[in-house]
Amino acid sequence: MNFQAIRVIFHQEMLRAWETLFQSLASPVISTCLYFIVFGSAIGSRIENIDGVPYGLFIVPGLTMLSLLTQSIANASFGIFFPKFTGTIYEIHSAPISHFEILIGYVGAAATKSLIIGIIILFTASFFVELNIAHPVWMVTFLILTCISFSLFGFIIGLWANDFEKLQVIPLLVITPLVFLGGSFYSVNMLPPFWQSVTLFNPVVYLISGFRWSFFEVSDVSVGVSLAMIVGFLVICIAIVGWMFRTGYRVKQ
Amino acid sequence: MQAIVSIKDLSKTYQSGFQALKHVNLDIADGEILALLGPNGAGKTTLISIISGIVTPSTGSVSVNGFDNISDYRKTRAMIGLVPQELTLGQFDTVWNTVSFSRGLFGRKKDNAYLEQLLKDLSLFDKKDAELRALSGGMKRRVLIAKALSHEPKILFLDEPTAGVDVELRKDMWNIVRRLRDSGVTIILTTHYIEEAEEIADRIGVINKGELLLVEDKKTLMHNLGKKQLIVELKQTASHLPPSLAGYDLELSNDGEQLTYTYDTMSDSTGITDMLQAIQSAGLLLKDMHIKQSSLEDIFVDLVKEVKP
Ligand SMILES: Nc1ncnc2c1ncn2[C@@H]1O[C@H](COP(=O)(O)OP(=O)(O)OP(=O)(O)O)[C@@H](O)[C@H]1O
Numbered sequence: 258m259n260f261q262a263i264r265v266i267f268h269q270e271m272l273r274a275w276e277t278l279f280q281s282l283a284s285p286v287i288s289t290c291l292y293f294i295v296f297g298s299a300i301g302s303r304i305e306n307i308d309g310v311p312y313g314l315f316i317v318p319g320l321t322m323l324s325l326l327t328q329s330i331a332n333a334s335f336g337i338f339f340p341k342f343t344g345t346i347y348e349i350h351s352a353p354i355s356h357f358e359i360l361i362g363y364v365g366a367a368a369t370k371s372l373i374i375g376i377i378i379l380f381t382a383s384f385f386v387e388l389n390i391a392h393p394v395w396m397v398t399f400l401i402l403t404c405i406s407f408s409l410f411g412f413i414i415g416l417w418a419n420d421f422e423k424l425q426v427i428p429l430l431v432i433t434p435l436v437f438l439g440g441s442f443y444s445v446n447m448l449p450p451f452w453q454s455v456t457l458f459n460p461v462v463y464l465i466s467g468f469r470w471s472f473f474e475v476s477d478v479s480v481g482v483s484l485a486m487i488v489g490f491l492v493i494c495i496a497i498v499g500w501m502f503r504t505g506y507r508v509k510q
Numbered sequence: 511m512q513a514i515v516s517i518k519d520l521s522k523t524y525q526s527g528f529q530a531l532k533h534v535n536l537d538i539a540d541g542e543i544l545a546l547l548g549p550n551g552a553g554k555t556t557l558i559s560i561i562s563g564i565v566t567p568s569t570g571s572v573s574v575n576g577f578d579n580i581s582d583y584r585k586t587r588a589m590i591g592l593v594p595q596e597l598t599l600g601q602f603d604t605v606w607n608t609v610s611f612s613r614g615l616f617g618r619k620k621d622n623a624y625l626e627q628l629l630k631d632l633s634l635f636d637k638k639d640a641e642l643r644a645l646s647g648g649m650k651r652r653v654l655i656a657k658a659l660s661h662e663p664k665i666l667f668l669d670e671p672t673a674g675v676d677v678e679l680r681k682d683m684w685n686i687v688r689r690l691r692d693s694g695v696t697i698i699l700t701t702h703y704i705e706e707a708e709e710i711a712d713r714i715g716v717i718n719k720g721e722l723l724l725v726e727d728k729k730t731l732m733h734n735l736g737k738k739q740l741i742v743e744l745k746q747t748a749s750h751l752p753p754s755l756a757g758y759d760l761e762l763s764n765d766g767e768q769l770t771y772t773y774d775t776m777s778d779s780t781g782i783t784d785m786l787q788a789i790q791s792a793g794l795l796l797k798d799m800h801i802k803q804s805s806l807e808d809i810f811v812d813l814v815k816e817v818k819p
């Protein structure tokens with residue numbers, strides 16, 4: 258293993274976030290605050306409890322996931338896309354480093370960054386609502402698994418994209434709708450039966466449901482299924498990355 | 511010759527279907543400076559990229575210090591430093607950070623003393639905290655060299671190191687190259703300029719349209735392929751070449767003051783004595799004589815012309 262290489266890639270990626278610290282943190286924190294003010298306080302005060310949980314509190318896990326997913330994908334896809342774009346990737350190709358080590362460096366850094374952001378968002382939320390986490394260990398497990406699998410997903414997008422438009426199209430056209438329709442702001446049970454069934458095809462539903470369960474012990478689908486889904490997603494992402502590296506798809510000439 | 515890089519039957523066809531290299535065979539000697547000379551699109555960068563692992567070959571193999579550069583890529587790549595043709599650098603990193611990054615990427619432990627000395631040798635030390643985007647083109651070239659040397663490679667590739675470089679930096683660069691060679695580093699550089707190859711290289715490879723036309727010791731190359739010209743200056747101008755001299759490869763200059771005799775240094779007899787006697791018999795008086803040797807440039811132009819259909 259080329260541990261030095263993993264170290265410098267990780268370090269370089271973290272440094273990039275550190276240098277744009279304000280942007281890296283301000284945008285998720287500000288948007289979380291806005292959601293709380295609008296949905297939590299203004300509208301939420303007129304909405305009944307959902308599954309026995311006050312609305313302002315109910316949206317915390319979904320909001321956290323919303324940021325986590327966007328941040329993981331953005332960080333990881335940008336991290337690997339940028340060297341491709343500027344051409345500095347030549348150095349990584351010419352270095353004695355395996356694909357696995359490249360992956361650990363970039364995805365590790367992206368996942369770490371979004372984990373930190375997730376924690377900061379939860380901390381911000383605690384100023385608006387009283388957070389009681391029923392299963393802290395599970396909460397952290399879901400958090401970490403989500404960061405890793407969506408950073409991997411972002412990495413795939415970054416490898417695949419050969420222009421800025423492609424880099425943004427998936428997060429914008431796929432992820433944002435999936436998250437909004439994934440039960441961030443409502444319980445799936447509130448939908449008409451037909452849409453409930455449709456919703457079950459949305460993988461984000463399982464993520465948010467499981468994550469919410471770790472807070473309030475209420476969920477739309479069973480926790481086991483949630484966990485299986487996210488692990489499954491992780492495995493699929495690993496398989497895709499492995500395939501891309503093996504075949505050199507959009508990686509090397 | 512002990513080869514540090516050994517290239518066997520290497521071909522590359524890009525995805526576009528374009529064949530950039532055709533059955534290249536080349537041994538690079540340990541410790542030499544090899545110049546790869548060729549026009550735009552000849553395949554120089556492609557060749558270098560394959561050896562360094564950036565481009566995958568279509569057929570053939572490359573071994574570095576006895577290790578295959580694909581199956582044993584960790585060993586071979588750790589030995590190689592590459593200065594790319596384009597000024598590909600990040601924007602916001604500092605000089606120090608980007609050079610440290612390169613060292614780590616190649617698996618080397620931190621060594622601030624070494625990096626400091628390296629930056630000093632390249633006159634970059636006072637810029638070590640500058641952001642890369644704030645550097646001039648020449649400075650960026652130095653940074654790329656520093657990055658390539660950051661992990662103390664045994665083999666250094668310089669892809670057109672003097673493109674966009676002023677006289678001063680070029681001199682610096684050749685000094686660095688010679689110093690590296692003296693410390694045992696093998697250096698391969700590409701260039702369009704014959705004078706450059708002539709000035710710095712031990713051996714010269716000529717590449718055109720994906721084919722390695724020849725690789726030769728610089729002196730042998732000059733000697734073997736060199737045509738010499740004997741220039742005879744006349745005391746009185748001649749209006750035309752006397753018929754008695756028609757049998758010699760002689761040319762009269764337009765002003766009638768010079769005769770140029772072209773001969774091959776490799777042939778058994780150059781025919782100079784006969785030719786001079788013939789000139790005398792023709793009644794022409796000699797003022798002066800000198801010999802001109804064809805430069806690498808002429809050799810190169812000849813070579814490239816030969817392969818054209
Ligand atoms: N990625 C690529 N896809 C398709 N063709 C390519 C690619 N890279 C290079 N080529 C082609 O291969 C040929 C050789 O290119 P290469 O860059 O190796 O030449 P070179 O000798 O370095 O030229 P120059 O002196 O201009 O740098 C060129 O015709 C070029 O157009």
Ligand SMILES: [Mg+2]
Pocket residue numbers: 554555556595669
């Ligand atoms: Mg080139």
